[in-house]
Structures are given as structure tokens and as C-alpha cells.
Amino acid sequence: MVMKPLGLELSTQQVAELRRRLKCRDLVPNERMRLDCVRLAAQGRTAPQIASILDKHVVTVRKALHRFLDGGFGALADAARPGRPPRWGREDLDALEAMLDEAAVRGEIWTLPALAEWLRRERGVVLDSSWLSVLLHRDGFRWKCTRDSIRHQADPAPGCRMGTTGGSAAVRLRSEVGIEDLYYLDECGFSPTLPTGYTWARTGTRVVVNREDTKNRRVNVLGALNDTGPEPELLWTTVEHRIDAATVLDFVCNHIARLPGGADRLSTSPVGFKRSRPCTIVLDNASIHHADAFKGRREELAAIGVHLFYLPPRSPELNRIERIWRSVKYQDMPVRAYTTAKELHTAVDRALNRRAAAMTPATAQILKIA
Structure with a gap:
């Protein structure tokens, strides 16, 4: 050369x-x-x-x-780098991340010490937990809360069962075109200490929420959501006692059917009343919804234009008002603990009012039932 x-x-x-x-x-x-x-x-x-x-x-x-x-x-070629060779390789991290993806499907949880131990046992790699956290963050993994679900127990063909009005899709379509009203009805309980949530705080500090006694301080809410059609609305009533079938029937007659005289009038034969626009009430399979004091009156309710549509068992995600309850509990109530039932009652009403105002147009009615 x-x-x-x-x-x-x-x-x-x-x-x-x-x-x-x-x-x-x-x-x-x-x-x-x-x-x-x-x-x-x-x-x-x-x-x-x-x-x-x-x-x-x-x-x-x-x-x-x-x-x-x-x-x-x-x-x-590059010369060998001085110092101790790396104790892990890209293939080790790929194997760990594949294991985490499989664990997520199975519903398993893994902490950083447990992951470091898995790497030592399965791959022969010794990696500090703090550095492992940095590597996982680089690859798009985050430490986050899990959530529970009962969808695995639900009917494999939800929305096809029951009701005099057919499938849920057909009911919603009739509501969207204004042929009838569609209400999602459910109950929700609020304790003096609300579920643990997240907040922004300075590094090194933690927001502490005082845990209050629940005795005689729980507030129960019975609500109905109509989020389709020309006049969407959120109806609710807050009570400090147990909600039973009679309470549900009275709520439906007075505030959804708007039957003059309420549930007492329903017993009159003939009632002589027909709702201006038929409505369907979607509800779950709670025992109070199947009690004779409520479900036993379904023929009388149908006579005034109110039909009941029961969701498949263990399918809470199909009841759209469940989203309202979750948003109110986790987002709309910044104060997380209340010393009296009156304070909790007021806070729940305020949060539901804000949620209803954000949902409905200015011309729609927002109704809190006393």
C-alpha cells in the first residue's frame, strides 16, 4: 500500500x-x-x-x-472502554419490560425492589433500584395507581337483555332523535372522608387528610342523568338515611315522570296521566331496584309512559351516571374530609351543581330536588 x-x-x-x-x-x-x-x-x-x-x-x-x-x-473499531464493564444490557431491559407488559394483562403489581430482584434471579443482573427507575422512565413506564374492574364477570353480550324497549343502542338512538327521554338512574354514597386522591405538592412534603368517623355522617345521593336529546339534565336528591325501594319509586314518580301527587297517585285506577314524552330509565340490578315496592309497579309506570331497562349483571360501566359519581368524588370536591353531615351535604350539592352546569346548555334546566 x-x-x-x-x-x-x-x-x-x-x-x-x-x-x-x-x-x-x-x-x-x-x-x-x-x-x-x-x-x-x-x-x-x-x-x-x-x-x-x-x-x-x-x-x-x-x-x-x-x-x-x-x-x-x-x-x-473503537478500543475497549476503561473501567468496569456495564452490568446490564439492552436485552435485559427488554426482557424486564416484556415481563411487565405480561404482568399488566394478568393484573400483577411489581415494585422497584421486586423488579431488581427479578433481574438478579432471572438475568443475573445486579441493578440499583434508583437507576432502574430512571431506565424505566426513559422507556415510557410510570409508577401509577391500579384500578379494579368486574368486566370479566359481566354478560358476554351486554345490552341485549331485557326490557320492554329492546336493546340499549336502540333506546339511546330514540333519545338522541327526541322520540323519548333516556335517564340513567343510580345511587351513590359519600363518606366524611373521601377516597384517597392525588394533588400537587412541594417535593419532600405530603398532603395529609384527616380521617373522620363515618357514624351518622354519611350522605346518600339518588340521581338520574339525561345526557342526550334536546334538554339534557341532571336530577338528584341527597338524603341522610338509607335509600330503599320506596324512595326510588317516589323519586321516579315525582321528578322523572313528574306525576302530580307522586307515588300515591300511581295507585289510583285509572291514573289519568300520561308523560308528555315517553321515557326509559336505565338502572342496574341492585336489590332495591328488583324489590316488589319498585319493580312490582313497572306496569303502572309503563301506563304513564315510564319504562324500566335493567342492565346486564356486573356491568357498571354501561350506566353513564357512574361517570358523574366518580368525577364528583375524585375531582370536584377539593376538601377531602368533613366533620359534620351538614358540611358534607352542602359540598356534595355544590359539586353536583357545578357538574350539572358544565353538562347542560344555558337553556336546559338544572334541578336539585329538596
């Missing part, structure tokens, strides 16, 4: 070897840069020209050419 003033002269075998190495997909950037220096020098380029083409310093180009002249292609 003879060094020309403006480049290198390569043999036929060296040219073939250079082309083969440049086609390798696993080349590290520095080795590819040195091979490009050799290729350009063999074409008759000077070191400054090569530096300009590769956007490198001219000293870097000359070092690469001297490495090739002194040791051939084998000298162009």
Missing part, C-alpha cells in the same frame, strides 16, 4: 473488504466514520476535504487514516 499525496491506494481485496464493512448494519457511528475517511482518501481527497464532507475536524480525519495505515481495518 502506497500513500499518495492526496489519498490512499487500496488493493482489490481491500476495496471489497471496505464495501463489505460499510454494508454492515451493526456498525457503530465512529467506526463508520473512519471507514468513510478511508473510502474518500482512496478516491484522492485530501484530509481537509474529507473533514468538510463528513463535518469532522481535520485532526480526527488524520487520526483515522493513520489508524488504518498502522493496523488495517481491524484498527478502525
Whole structure:
């Protein structure tokens, strides 16, 4: 091999070897840069020209050419880095993340110490928990709350069962076009200490919520949501006693059917009243919804234009008012503990009023039933 003033002269075998190495997909950037220096020098380029083409310093180009002249292609690879070799590889982290994806499907939870132990046991890798947290964050993993679900117990074909009005999709369509009203009815309980949530706080501090006694302080809410049609509305009543079938029947007659005289009038034969627009009430399979004091009156309710639609068992996600309850509990009540039932009662009403105002247009009615 003879060094020309403006480049290198390569043999036929060296040219073939250079082309083969440049086609390798696993080349590290520095080795590819040195091979490009050799290729350009063999074409008759000077070191400054090569530096300009590769956007490198001219000293870097000359070092690469001297490495090739002194040791051939084998000298162009990166030298071994000094110090202790890394204790883990990309394949170890990929295996850990694949395990976490499978664990999420099975509903398993893993802490950082448990993950570090898994790496030690399964991969022979010793990795500090704090550094493992950094690596997982880089790859899009986060430490977050789990949630529970009973969907695995639900009817495999929800919405096809029951009711005099057919499937839930057909009921919702009739509501959207204004043929009838559709209400989602449910009960919800509020304790003096609300469920644990999240908040922003300064590093090193933790917001503490005082846990209050629940005796004689719980507030129960019975509500109905109509979020389709021309006049969406949220109806609710707050009570400090247990909600039973009679309470549900009275709520339906007075505030959904708007039957003059309420449930007492329902017993009159004939009632002599018909709701201006038929309505369907979607509700779950709670015992009070199937009690004779309520479900036993379904024929009388149908006679005044109110039909009952029972959801499949263990399908709470199909009842749209459940979203209202969750939003109120976890987002709309910043004060998380109340010392009296009156304070809790007021806070629940205030939160529901805000939620209803955000849901309904200005012309719709927002009604809190005393």
C-alpha cells in the first residue's frame, strides 16, 4: 500500500473488504466514520476535504487514516472502554419490560425492589433500584395507581337483555332523535372522608387528610342523568338515611315522570296521566331496584309512559351516571374530609351543581330536588 499525496491506494481485496464493512448494519457511528475517511482518501481527497464532507475536524480525519495505515481495518473499531464493564444490557431491559407488559394483562403489581430482584434471579443482573427507575422512565413506564374492574364477570353480550324497549343502542338512538327521554338512574354514597386522591405538592412534603368517623355522617345521593336529546339534565336528591325501594319509586314518580301527587297517585285506577314524552330509565340490578315496592309497579309506570331497562349483571360501566359519581368524588370536591353531615351535604350539592352546569346548555334546566 502506497500513500499518495492526496489519498490512499487500496488493493482489490481491500476495496471489497471496505464495501463489505460499510454494508454492515451493526456498525457503530465512529467506526463508520473512519471507514468513510478511508473510502474518500482512496478516491484522492485530501484530509481537509474529507473533514468538510463528513463535518469532522481535520485532526480526527488524520487520526483515522493513520489508524488504518498502522493496523488495517481491524484498527478502525473503537478500543475497549476503561473501567468496569456495564452490568446490564439492552436485552435485559427488554426482557424486564416484556415481563411487565405480561404482568399488566394478568393484573400483577411489581415494585422497584421486586423488579431488581427479578433481574438478579432471572438475568443475573445486579441493578440499583434508583437507576432502574430512571431506565424505566426513559422507556415510557410510570409508577401509577391500579384500578379494579368486574368486566370479566359481566354478560358476554351486554345490552341485549331485557326490557320492554329492546336493546340499549336502540333506546339511546330514540333519545338522541327526541322520540323519548333516556335517564340513567343510580345511587351513590359519600363518606366524611373521601377516597384517597392525588394533588400537587412541594417535593419532600405530603398532603395529609384527616380521617373522620363515618357514624351518622354519611350522605346518600339518588340521581338520574339525561345526557342526550334536546334538554339534557341532571336530577338528584341527597338524603341522610338509607335509600330503599320506596324512595326510588317516589323519586321516579315525582321528578322523572313528574306525576302530580307522586307515588300515591300511581295507585289510583285509572291514573289519568300520561308523560308528555315517553321515557326509559336505565338502572342496574341492585336489590332495591328488583324489590316488589319498585319493580312490582313497572306496569303502572309503563301506563304513564315510564319504562324500566335493567342492565346486564356486573356491568357498571354501561350506566353513564357512574361517570358523574366518580368525577364528583375524585375531582370536584377539593376538601377531602368533613366533620359534620351538614358540611358534607352542602359540598356534595355544590359539586353536583357545578357538574350539572358544565353538562347542560344555558337553556336546559338544572334541578336539585329538596
